[in-house]
Amino acid sequence: MWKFLFCFLFIRYGTGEKIIIIGAGSSGIAAASKLLSHNISDFRILEAEDRIGGRIHSIHLGSAYVDLGAQYVHGMKNNLAYELAHNFVIPGNELNYTWMYYNGKRRVDDNLLNTLWDLTPETYEDGGSNVSVGDAFLSRYNSTVFNQYKNDTQMLTFAKDFIRICECSILGLEGSFSWFKPIATSSFQDCDGPNTLSWNGLGYKTILDLLLKNFPNKTGYDITNNLSLNTTVTKIIMEENSVKVKCADDSEYNTEYVLWTPSLGVLKHDHKSIFQPKLSDERINAIENFGFDGVMKIVFEFPNNWWGEEKYFWFVWNEKDKDDVIKDVSFGPVKNGDHWLSWFFHVGSAPNNSNVLIGWMVGPMVAETEKLTEEQMKNGTVYVMRKFLSNDFNVSEPIRVIHSKWCTDPKFRGTYSFETMDMSIKNISSPQRILQQPVFSTDGVPRIFFGGEATSPTRYGTVDGAIETGYREGNRLASILKNQD
Template sequence: METTRIVIIGAGSAGIAAGTRLLQTGFKNVLVLEAENRFGGRVHTIPFGDNVVDLGAQWCHGEKGNAIYQLVKYSNMLQSTGTVYEDYKCVRSNKEVLSEDVTNILKSIIDNMLPSKGNERMKKFEGSLGTYLTEAFWRDLVPEVDKTIAHEYFENYKKFESSIEACDTLFEASARGYLEYWICEGDLLLNWKDKGFRSFLRFLMKSKSDEEDDLGLLNKRIQYNSRVRNIEWQRQSDANVRIHLCNGGIIDTDHVICTVSLGVLKETHHNLFTPALPPAKCRAIDGLKLGTVDKFFLELATPFEPEDWSGFWLLWREEDLLELRTSNYFWLESVFGFYRVSCQPRLLQGWIIGPHARYMETLPEAEVLAALLWLFKKFFTFQVPAPLNFLRTRWYTNPSFRGSYTFRTMYAEELRAGSWDLASPLADEKNGKPSLLFAGEATHTHYYSTVHGAVESGWREAERLTEYYRGHNSQM
């Protein structure tokens, strides 16, 4: 363990979890290569407004069975977000606000139709999540709700649910995959107060301060701006794994733990690995998908009014939607809602998904803001003032990520491929040594798309190497 060389590619949640666990286990020669100039990956906390915002992962989702919650539950780092995402208003594109009675009926239908893990009907269902939910919604719709209103609401709900799944449309998401995703019991929206999700990664690294260069256990072990061009994971000349960096650098090592996002694997795996990855792993990379979910943050001079609105959904009437689709603001169709932000009373946070999010990322920031202000004017009888500051995320156009988080597609079901294929290590043919290992949220069978899934995957690969060397030493 003291002489073994391990290189981890990616200083995100999985990479940090793997690195810290390896060092705590007794490995000494651990290096983390990070393409960006910061640690965190899709956990990205930055100063904004009255303290910080999370551009990526924002909440600790659940308590029971959640590795993150179990680590920090006695540290006073988390608090409940409350009912912000449940108490939203529904506003139509003719400025009409739906009554509480109608909204509550529609919310109740949605809550009752979402399948649980023990759902027998979905266990036998081989279609998409979109097909399942569409059938359930219209089956359960009560006569007292106008069908036009119900249609507008359901169309926006599908965008909201797509943001949770990270799919472009619910009809590409596997219903079986939804059922096999495990939801941790307890509060699903625990926020990190005024410190952001980054505080958890510092906790994991055992940093003693918030100073940028204090990386705790990983001090002097993270090498920034080190994008990898190629990994020779099975060489004819010797048993080393050789890593070629884009800056011309070469690193020889005994093991590589690759934690790059599924989006990066999709784009680069044909050239990233020598020899090429085996067919099962290629099928999983091809079949699974890393969707795009982006955020908007508007810092207002004073808290958003009306004061009793915790958030709002945007329901498009058919005639207004047809007009929107022929305008330069067509991409606003996929902006489904805005909400207040915990510990940030002056912020308004919006969400956008899918192809329209990817298009939005290509626009100048001033143009995006102008479109959002037009949207507010279209829907509200009152004026939303221009914000003091504005920012939007761009997860897809960043070559280090190419998306937000993973979901299981209908195509993956057809291929009989999944995260289990991604997670399997690749061994050297000569000595059976696990040379190339994979971690990251996309490699977790039940907690994909989450930070706790990424953390568990990093621990999994660290423990795989630990067990390998314990077994190796016992045979000597």
């Protein structure tokens, strides 16, 4: 008896809402806004972090906001993020201000670069079915670039080293640790229009206010009373005609419907411990074979602007650079003879923020690299910037260097989903469609719903895809509730 009383004292029972939304990323917030637009406020959002936004994480650095997660609105047409953001985003200038450095701090000649870009496969999606992005790229590169320069030893060497830049760009796009994992022919659909529309210093977080109709004026929905931050869900138990949600802080919620929005990475790692009864084999198969690895962003605040006007620097590593860094920087991971810093390939201007640069690191060591301290990250990345740029620039010591930790953070466990070779081998054509199916209770009622970017069949991996799934599930729940009345 005392045990029962003891438990009763420490379990906090939830507030009895009809719907529990798990996760306050763009999908969860979009679902909440959709419910509110249907005049439904009988929901609670449980969020593990102490903030909303999830993989949208804008921090104030220098004179504006910079994004450690999502940064760009990708395209305009049929893009839900653009529909909300169109008055506040501007097209990026990356291609016009690209400066590439190679071999002993030499800036690569723009004409040569343009020739190489022209020869480099613009799309790798025509490599045929059942081919990885890496294989498709390399076979086209062989027949175009290598073929063109087969009698020019110097160019051939540069073209070989240039492959790493292409590999890094692709890994950045896909979010995978290896370019042999993503499949070349995917179901992702581009939206027409510029692909890098930026928030110009406002931060992608602005979209959360736009979703809640609170930008530019705070006159929209107030979700304060519907939101529990610092609340990590640990169990979702399907009962006969309801769902019980248990949290790490011992709070419990008995509810009619649950909307799950955390990342595919969280699902991969935690589905066995969270869902009771266990998820169907078909769903588990989809979870296991859909791809979710990661990239790292590094933001630098400098005491001065040493690069002048807008710039996007790319570092083309050659064999000597790779040997040097192994000798010169003794900390951090090394894998297959590659030093972690040789995957640091790009750093560029932060919009509307004169003393801030944003860098990218990709490849198989991202997760281990996340564990480095800020000081190690600063020393390593400044070494690289000085190595490549010091003929032309006086790279100063940054005031702050902050790197993202998406892969090692248990609330994310990676960055964005991608379609894999494994899906094709195992004949899973659309894991997104499998994942978005609700789970039914034994009385035949759909009770657990699934949103989040990985449930978008054609815009997975993006904010607009996440919003689409939030709207979809918000509408679905609204129509169920309306039919109950």
